[in-house]
Amino acid sequence: MMSGTAMRSATVLLAALLFVALCPAGRAAEFYVATDGDDAAAGTISQPWRTLGHALRQLGPGDTLTLKPGTYKGAPVLNLHGLEDSPVVIRGADRDSVIIDGTLRREGEYAGGRDGIKLENSSWVVIENLTSIGAQRAGIFMVHSHSITVRNCLIADNGVWGVMVDHSPDVLVEGCDISGSGREHGIYFSNGGTDRAIARGNRIHGNSACGIHINGDPDYGAGGIISRFVVENNEIFRNGRPNGGSAINMTFAQDGIVRNNLVYDNYAGGIVVYRDTPKAPNLYSKGIRILHNTVWFPEGQGRWTCAVQRESHHQTVKNNIFVGGDFGTYCVMPDSIRGHFSDNNVIWTYDGQLKLGDTRVDISYTLDAWQAMGHDVNSVFADPMFVAPEEGDFRVRPGSPAIGLAEPVGVVHDDFEGTARPATGATAGCFERPAMPE
Numbered sequence: 001m002m003s004g005t006a007m008r009s010a011t012v013l014l015a016a017l018l019f020v021a022l023c024p025a026g027r028a029a030e031f032y033v034a035t036d037g038d039d040a041a042a043g044t045i046s047q048p049w050r051t052l053g054h055a056l057r058q059l060g061p062g063d064t065l066t067l068k069p070g071t072y073k074g075a076p077v078l079n080l081h082g083l084e085d086s087p088v089v090i091r092g093a094d095r096d097s098v099i100i101d102g103t104l105r106r107e108g109e110y111a112g113g114r115d116g117i118k119l120e121n122s123s124w125v126v127i128e129n130l131t132s133i134g135a136q137r138a139g140i141f142m143v144h145s146h147s148i149t150v151r152n153c154l155i156a157d158n159g160v161w162g163v164m165v166d167h168s169p170d171v172l173v174e175g176c177d178i179s180g181s182g183r184e185h186g187i188y189f190s191n192g193g194t195d196r197a198i199a200r201g202n203r204i205h206g207n208s209a210c211g212i213h214i215n216g217d218p219d220y221g222a223g224g225i226i227s228r229f230v231v232e233n234n235e236i237f238r239n240g241r242p243n244g245g246s247a248i249n250m251t252f253a254q255d256g257i258v259r260n261n262l263v264y265d266n267y268a269g270g271i272v273v274y275r276d277t278p279k280a281p282n283l284y285s286k287g288i289r290i291l292h293n294t295v296w297f298p299e300g301q302g303r304w305t306c307a308v309q310r311e312s313h314h315q316t317v318k319n320n321i322f323v324g325g326d327f328g329t330y331c332v333m334p335d336s337i338r339g340h341f342s343d344n345n346v347i348w349t350y351d352g353q354l355k356l357g358d359t360r361v362d363i364s365y366t367l368d369a370w371q372a373m374g375h376d377v378n379s380v381f382a383d384p385m386f387v388a389p390e391e392g393d394f395r396v397r398p399g400s401p402a403i404g405l406a407e408p409v410g411v412v413h414d415d416f417e418g419t420a421r422p423a424t425g426a427t428a429g430c431f432e433r434p435a436m437p438e
Contacts (some may be wrong), residue, residue, distance in 0.1 A: 090128070305323065
């Protein structure tokens with residue numbers, strides 16, 4: 001017979017095991033959805049559920065929901081919470097054949113399909129390896145959420161935005177292909193509090209306005225500033241038609257890093273920092289580091305490769321390659337010079353004339369005047385010698401003035417391709433290694 005002490009110990013152990021079994025963090029499981037499934041089934045690989053909406057309501061921390069190939073209605077994701085070490089994962093079995101079709105009538109609150117997937121009041125959720133197309137508003141929309149990852153998704157031909165992030169900090173958009181946004185931007189990090197946003201390794205193209213827009217927008221509260229963001233290793237091209245907007249656009253944005261991006265053949269601006277006027281005269285953009293980017297316009301196209309405007313200040317612009325720009329290759333307006341620093345850049349125009357400023361408003365600097373203010377003392381005004389920019393090859397050829405020009409910066413260790421940057425004598429622009437001679 002078990003002693004009283006042994007019985008008490010066994011009871012405690014049983015209670016602990018039951019707690020672990022019932023605790024959301026300990027119950028991690030893998031569930032499945034298929035277009036020929038049944039919401040009354042068990043949700044296993046052999047007995048999958050049928051609808052995304054039903055499946056999402058069953059998930060908790062650590063769970064993974066795999067969507068089998070097929071076309072699905074979108075669904076709202078409300079109050080879905082994982083944990084930092086056990087997020088909820090919503091995963092397509094195959095990106096190209098798992099499709100959230102925003103044109104299909106949706107169940108529940110958002111019948112009619114404003115967004116492909118909308119996350120609201122949710123946290124520690126990963127969405128990966130699927131396609132979201134044809135929504136009236138956004139392919140993926142996040143609002144009043146935090147710690148959301150969108151990875152390796154194809155997001156195309158949605159009515160307003162590809163990915164929209166609203167009042168939601170700690171969002172990562174990584175390795176996605178985002179195109180065809182009908183009215184606005186590929187990625188929109190919007191409204192105060194969307195801090196520590198990261199856009200990394202995405203291919204963003206053919207959107208009607210900006211490729212990436214970062215906008216704290218004081219009109220919508222929460223401090224009106226987005227801070228400590230990172231935009232890195234993105235390929236951003238052919239955005240800004242017909243509605244304008246820069247490839248990388250930042251307003252009411254502070255203390256961010258823009259590094260190793262390849263920006264080419266866009267129709268409006270390249271990399272632009274500004275503040276919307278006359279909004280919030282006490283707020284502004286500041287402290288953004290623009291490092292090791294390559295920005296190119298074909299002749300006669302685009303506004304500026306890089307511009308800092310409208311009372312923005314304390315920006316750093318180093319180790320970049322800037323080519324072309326119809327309004328001026330590199331523009332820092334007089335109201336934004338305070339605390340500004342730029343150097344070790346390659347700057348070039350097709351007619352060989354230095355364009356520092358904005359030709360539309362007759363503001364320009366001579367090289368002597370610009371360098372007398374401490375800017376671009378070690379920069380080079382010369383053709384960077386790209387291999388074949390019209391064909392999308394922006395590596396530089398041997399002998400390029402970009403080789404060895406860059407000065408090391410502590411927040412850039414690798415290049416666009418993941419090649420390590422040397423401690424000294426690095427190459428300006430997003431590619432470290434020059435093309436090998438034929």
